Amino acid sequence: MKTVIKDAILVSFVDDTLIQKRGSIFVDNSIITKVGELDQETRVSSADIIIDGKDTILTPGFVNLHCHAGPTAIRGIAEDLPLTKWLETYVNPAHRVLRKEDALADYRLAYLEMLKSGITHVLDMYRFPEIGVKVADELGIRSTLVPYTADVYDYFESPKNTVKNVHSFSNTTGLGRVWVGFEHISYCTESCLEQLSNAALEYNTGIHTHEYETLDFVENDVKRYGKRPIDIFKQFKMLNQRLILAHCVWPTPEELQAMAAAGVSVAHNPTSNMKLASGIAPVTEMLQFGINVGIGTDGVKENNRLDIFQEMKNASLVQRAISGNATLMKAAEVFRMATVNGNYALKMKAGQLREGYLADLVLIDAKAPNINPLYLENSISAVVYSAHPGNIVDVMVNGNIIIENGKHVIVDEAKIVESAREAGASLLKRI
DSSP: OEEEEEEEEEEEEETTEEEEEEEEEEEETTEEEEEEOTTOHHHHHTOSEEEEOTTEEEEEOEEEEEEOOOOGGGTTTSOSOOHHHHIIIIIHHHHHTOOHHHHHHHHHHHHHHHHTTTEEEEEEOOSOHHHHHHHHHHHTOEEEEOOOBOSSSTTSBOHHHHHHHHHHTTTOOSSEEEOEEESOGGGOOHHHHHHHHHHHHHHTOOEEEEESSSHHHHHHHHHHHSSOHHHHHHHTTOOSTTEEEEEOOSOOHHHHHHHHHHTOEEEEOHHHHHHTTOOOOOHHHHHHHTOEEEEOOOOHHHHSOOOHHHHHHHHHHHHHHHHTOTTSSOHHHHHHIIIIIHHHHTTOSOSSSOTTSBOOEEEEETTOGGGOSOOGGGHHHIIIIIOOGGGEEEEEETTEEEEETTEESSSOHHHHHHHHHHHHHHHHHHO
C-alpha cells in the first residue's frame, strides 16, 4: 500500500535539527520512503491513497513512555490522596479482584483513548499481557507490555508467568510485544529480581519499573535491601541501557550521574506526579547530565486523561514554575522527548519524518481556533502549547490509517465505551 500526504506543515526532528516547513510524505507499506517537496507528481500518481494535508500539521506519532491501561474502573473515584494511601485504599484492592475480562475492557478503552490523542506507541505496565498484545493488533497501536510483576504480593504477575510471557512473545511480528517489568523493587524478593534480570538478558528485552517516585518508596527499598535503588539495580545487573525508570522524582545528583553513565532512560510523568503530590522530577538536571528522558501519561487512575499534549505542556511549564526561568524546557525540547527520545528508549526506528523510518504519523487540524493564527515558525508551539486530542484528524500506525477524521476506522468506539462501563461497575462491586 502506497500513501501520499500532500502539502502538510511538517514538524519533526531530523537528527538534531527541528524542521517546520511545508512538504509531502511518501509511505510504502510501513516505511517512509520520501520526504519531499510538492512537485513529486510521479510518486503521487502511483499512490493508492492520497491525503490532502494543506490544512494540517504533520508530526511523527507520539510515544507514551509510561502508562497503565487500567484498572479504569477507579478513574475519577480514587481521588485526593497521597500515593501510599491511594495505593492501599483503591489500587491494590482493585488488583486483588481483577479478572481477564476486566483487563480486556481496560486495554480496549485505554488504547482507543491514546490513539485519539496521537499516541502511536505505549510502554504499558499492566496485567495479563497476553490480552494486551492481542488488543494492540486489534486496535492498531504499538504496545510494549511490561507486566506488574511482584512476589511479595500474590495478586500481581508472578516472575514465572512474566518470564513465560516474555518467551512466548519474543518473536512476535505484530504491534504488541512483551518486555520485562515489575511494580516496585520493594514488591520483589531477590529471587524475583534475578529471574527478571536473566530473562531480559536471554530474550534481549528492556526492563521497566517505577523508581524514586516518592521518598517512602526509596526508604522501603533501603529497608528491604540495605541499599539505595541505584545500587540494587547494579547488584542485579539491570543498570544499563535496557532500563527505563518511571518518575525519578527523588534521585540524588550522584544517582543521576550513575544513570547517565549507564545509559538509563527516564519516563517523566508530570501530571500524575503533581496530582499525587509526589514531587517534581529534576528533568532539567537529567537533561544536563545527558539522560534520555521521554514523557508518560501514567494511568487513568492517577491522571484521569491519557493526553500526550497535556503532558508535553506540563513538562515544560512545571520546570519553569519551580526555577523561575522561562527559558527552560522549550517547546522543541519537550516535543523531542515525546517523539525522538521515547523511540530511542524503546529501541524503535521511528519518531522522525525521515526516509527509512516507520510510518507512525499524526495529522493535526491546522484550522482549529485554538491553534490559530498559525505560521510556519510557530508550528512547534502550536503542537506543544495549543493542541489537544480534539484537534487530531488522522493517525497512521505502521503505514495504516487507524484514526480518520477523528474516528477509529476498525472498531466500534461506542461498544468499547459501553463494555468499559459494564466491566468497571462489576469490578467496583467486587472491591
